[in-house]
Amino acid sequence: MDWLERTAKLRQWTRSGTRAPHKPLLLLYALGRFQEDADSRLRYSSIEQDLQRLLTEYGPPNRTTPAYPFHHLVSDGMWEVRTDHGHGSPGSGVGDLRTTGATGRLAPELRAALRREPQLLERIARLLLDLHFPPSLHGELCEAVGLDLEPAQAEQLSAVRRQRDRRMREAVLTAYEYRCAFCGYDGRIGTVPVGLEAAHVHWWAFGGPDDVANGLCLCSLHHKLFDKGVLGVDDGHRVLVSQRFVGHSPAARRHVVALSGRPLIGPQPGARPVAAEHLAWHTSQVFHGDPRP
Known part of the structure; x- marks a missing residue:
């Protein structure tokens, strides 16, 4: 079997x-x-x-x-x-x-x-x-x-897996000029960006394409919050913050709550913004609750 x-x-x-x-x-x-x-x-x-x-x-x-x-x-x-x-x-x-x-x-x-x-x-x-x-x-x-797994291996686990396009990360980070689209973070060590990731808006696991129009350059913090449904993006390309998020510290207010309504940073002229259908998928399938006004 x-x-x-x-x-x-x-x-x-x-x-x-x-x-x-x-x-x-x-x-x-x-x-x-x-x-x-x-x-x-x-x-x-x-x-x-x-x-x-x-x-x-x-x-x-x-x-x-x-x-x-x-x-x-x-x-x-x-x-x-x-x-x-x-x-x-x-x-x-x-x-x-x-x-x-x-x-x-x-x-x-x-x-x-x-x-x-x-x-x-x-x-x-x-x-x-x-x-x-x-x-x-x-x-x-x-x-x-409670799962204890060994570090992931590059081997294929099953023939049913789709192949990810390894070029997507570089394409997305370039489109957003190596800045987090939510907060503008652009850290580097020398010439190497650190803490910046290419986020799928419509998750790859659910058929989202490896494409700039389905990607956002986000810092590690905002990528995690985006995938957890704390943050989202509306059809006007402004940041959504869930009303369910609770954070009383100055850091939580500055790095999360204050993002509400903020326009995305990027992409640069000539690069495709996130497509409406991918934003709609994320809003309906990932974003939690109603957005803060």
Whole structure:
């Protein structure tokens, strides 16, 4: 059985490019718990809050429930559920999962494969990260689910992976003249820029192209906040700051809150600005809540 192919083909709810990382987040969480204790079962009532935090922080802006992936991941052959009444999930209702003592864990065949081939766990985890989340979030997401992975290798993890265009970073940074489009940061060591990154507006993992019209040159801080939905860009190319962001320190006000309504810095004349369709995707799929006035 090709577990990488099965991982890549998880059935997910989709509509007009809507993000639905519910199953990938549950799988990453389960892999982290498998590393800790390969034989443990995960009682829904005990891990519900953990899963809800993951969905709130790394899922789509609309509110959702961890009961959905806990029940539906069974259909992908990678997860099993048992209740006080025996094998099988009682349904996707939160109350049903709680009152029946529902527990879940990786499917027996997958657990056996992970024991036979220790590297498989890391390959599955990296495939989930690559297919569903931007690179800026990989490290902290692994920490959030308790996954301990070796440094990433350049090898191809699966034939289903798209090839990134390595020229995009240089093209985007050049278009924005090596300055953060939000704050203007332009640090260098000698001639080498430091702390500047090419951010995909429409995430590459969700079909966003490696193209200047889908990119922003951002400093490391603002890239992370952009991918977490704290910051966005409106159709007039002005910075959005989520009302959900809370920061009382002078640094938080200066580096985040004060950006609200500020026009983007760049791109330089002749370079393509971010396309409207990519801005619309980010606003609907990543940006959290309403923007500050």
